[in-house]
Amino acid sequence: MIGFETLLLVVILSVISALVYVIVGILPGTDETATMAPIALALLIAGLDPILVLAWFMASIVAFKTADAVPVALAGIPGGVMAVPQVPDAVEAKRAGKADVILRKGITSSMIASFVALILVLVLAFYLKPLGDFLNTKDVVYGVSVPRWFWLLMAGLLVLALTSRNRLLALLTIPAFAILIQGLRLAYDKTAIISFFLGITIGPLVIELLEVLSGYARDRVRRGYLNVKLEPVSSIPLNPLRHLSREELGHVLLWPPITSILAMVMSPVGLTILVGDLLKGLKRNPLEASILAYTVRDGVKNATYIGGLLIPLLVIGAPTGPMSAGPGLPFFTEIKGVVPAKYIMANHSYLEIALTLLLSTAVAMLVAYPMLIRYSRKLTLLVFKTIPAESLYGLFLAIVVLLAYYDAGLRGVLGVFMVSIVSGILWRNGVSLGVLFMTLVAAPTLFAFIKLV
Amino acid sequence: MRERDPESPGEFIEIYGEYVKPPDLAIAFLVTIVGGAVFYVVAPTFLSVIGMPEATRAPLSITIGLIGASIGFLVTLLFVKPKRVVVEG
Numbered sequence: 255m256i257g258f259e260t261l262l263l264v265v266i267l268s269v270i271s272a273l274v275y276v277i278v279g280i281l282p283g284t285d286e287t288a289t290m291a292p293i294a295l296a297l298l299i300a301g302l303d304p305i306l307v308l309a310w311f312m313a314s315i316v317a318f319k320t321a322d323a324v325p326v327a328l329a330g331i332p333g334g335v336m337a338v339p340q341v342p343d344a345v346e347a348k349r350a351g352k353a354d355v356i357l358r359k360g361i362t363s364s365m366i367a368s369f370v371a372l373i374l375v376l377v378l379a380f381y382l383k384p385l386g387d388f389l390n391t392k393d394v395v396y397g398v399s400v401p402r403w404f405w406l407l408m409a410g411l412l413v414l415a416l417t418s419r420n421r422l423l424a425l426l427t428i429p430a431f432a433i434l435i436q437g438l439r440l441a442y443d444k445t446a447i448i449s450f451f452l453g454i455t456i457g458p459l460v461i462e463l464l465e466v467l468s469g470y471a472r473d474r475v476r477r478g479y480l481n482v483k484l485e486p487v488s489s490i491p492l493n494p495l496r497h498l499s500r501e502e503l504g505h506v507l508l509w510p511p512i513t514s515i516l517a518m519v520m521s522p523v524g525l526t527i528l529v530g531d532l533l534k535g536l537k538r539n540p541l542e543a544s545i546l547a548y549t550v551r552d553g554v555k556n557a558t559y560i561g562g563l564l565i566p567l568l569v570i571g572a573p574t575g576p577m578s579a580g581p582g583l584p585f586f587t588e589i590k591g592v593v594p595a596k597y598i599m600a601n602h603s604y605l606e607i608a609l610t611l612l613l614s615t616a617v618a619m620l621v622a623y624p625m626l627i628r629y630s631r632k633l634t635l636l637v638f639k640t641i642p643a644e645s646l647y648g649l650f651l652a653i654v655v656l657l658a659y660y661d662a663g664l665r666g667v668l669g670v671f672m673v674s675i676v677s678g679i680l681w682r683n684g685v686s687l688g689v690l691f692m693t694l695v696a697a698p699t700l701f702a703f704i705k706l707v
Numbered sequence: 708m709r710e711r712d713p714e715s716p717g718e719f720i721e722i723y724g725e726y727v728k729p730p731d732l733a734i735a736f737l738v739t740i741v742g743g744a745v746f747y748v749v750a751p752t753f754l755s756v757i758g759m760p761e762a763t764r765a766p767l768s769i770t771i772g773l774i775g776a777s778i779g780f781l782v783t784l785l786f787v788k789p790k791r792v793v794v795e796g
Binding site: 282285296299300301331332458459462463466467471474475476477478479480481482483484486635638639640641642643644645646647648649651652653655656657659660 | 716717718719720721722723724725726727728729731732734735736737738739740742743744747767769770772773776777779780783784787788789790791792793794795
């Protein structure tokens with residue numbers, strides 16, 4: 255039973271999370287998995303009640319996925335991987351002097367989409383709950399015990415591999431990466447997951463750093479400071495009803511909820527690209543097309559993260575898509591004998607979970623919305639002027655090393671290093687990191703099948 | 708408004724769309740990891756002195772280690788400076 259004290263903690267944690275992730279969202283070069291997952295993991299390992307960590311995580315989704323478009327609108331620089339598809343449309347709008355128009359439309363779209371997607375997901379998950387028992391039933395296939403959700407995971411994994419930039423390599427990677435993971439687990443003498451997960455997360459950063467150290471980064475040498483031009487922004491009214499046209503509101507009410515369900519097995523960034531491209535085809539005027547795509551994409555980002563995490567968590571208790579097997583994986587990882595997703599479902603009623611999620615989302619919206627609408631420019635200026643990339647990257651790497659050591663000692667740290675090098679090289683060659691995250695989850699069952707041959 | 712003299716800033720490496728000076732990154736990482744490691748190593752002793760039961764010491768040690776890393780991060784802000792010139796349009 256959730257008491258007053260827990261609700262108070264939900265509010266406090268959601269406020270802190272929203273404040274932290276507004277800043278992280280504005281900062282360029284902050285990958286979602288690298289910034290959200292280690293913190294959630296650390297809170298879970300520290301022994302915080304999983305439902306409170308879920309509240310923290312929900313608030314971070316709302317704040318991060320809203321704030322990451324702010325530097326896109328103001329400077330053409332994405333604040334996270336999910337905001338990258340918005341850059342060309344933002345540049346088009348900025349050229350027409352519409353930076354503040356897309357800024358307010360994007361933030362409003364994120365807010366509306368977060369709320370609508372959460373309501374839909376909560377209702378849908380409630381009615382899909384009986385499906386959870388079916389999906390958790392294990393069948394014996396060729397002597398291997400396989401939970402039925404594994405096939406859902408495999409379907410999503412194959413779709414993601416086939417839509418990767420390098421689909422052949424992505425497909426070949428699945429069994430090979432499963433062997434690497436299971437082999438390292440033998441070396442660890444335990445079924446570790448945290449250090450592998452963190453290794454994939456920091457793969458792209460590690461490979462870029464190794465290239466710099468090895469002298470292979472001459473084409474990335476830059477003379478002089480990075481020039482960031484911030485567009486002027488006029489005063490924006492707080493009333494969200496004045497920011498979207500009826501047509502935009504219609505699309506925001508339609509696409510984010512649909513994509514929140516699809517994100518159960520599909521890639522959030524893929525869905526964001528797909529919906530935006532689809533909407534651009536509806537408009538003849540390129541500027542109108544860009545503004546519409548930018549606006550709806552901002553909402554799709556939030557919705558896919560919410561649906562991609564919550565449907566697997568509330569219905570199945572196992573990760574089935576790139577979001578739940580990626581940034582959301584800490585909730586499906588056994589920590590000191592407890593899987594947080596299962597703990598939440600076993601120890602709290604559905605109503606309590608729903609109220610906690612609604613409360614954390616509402617608090618994050620109340621913190622992030624006025625902050626971003628009123629002070630987006632000042633905030634961006636402050637963050638760009640005071641927080642160096644080196645300090646931020648240094649912090650992520652240090653957190654990863656600490657958690658890996660906690661997971662499996664020196665073997666954990668070396669395992670992270672190994673997995674990050676492999677992941678970084680595969681990512682550089684066109685394999686989506688989602689393929690690796692999902693293979694990590696599927697590895698024990700995949701390995702059992704591979705052993706049969 | 709220009710934040711600093713862009714005449715002789717030196718060479719940087721572009722990583723994730725940001726300009727980075729490798730020695731600064733190495734120092735930032737070292738300061739942060741040392742902060743985290745020192746707090747993590749000292750934590751069990753500290754927790755036993757204040758009378759924490761043994762079962763809660765290990766998870767709290769990693770929390771204290773992460774607090775140490777965060778302090779290390781804040782320290783780096785004092786001497787590592789952003790490699791950006793913000794031009795207000």
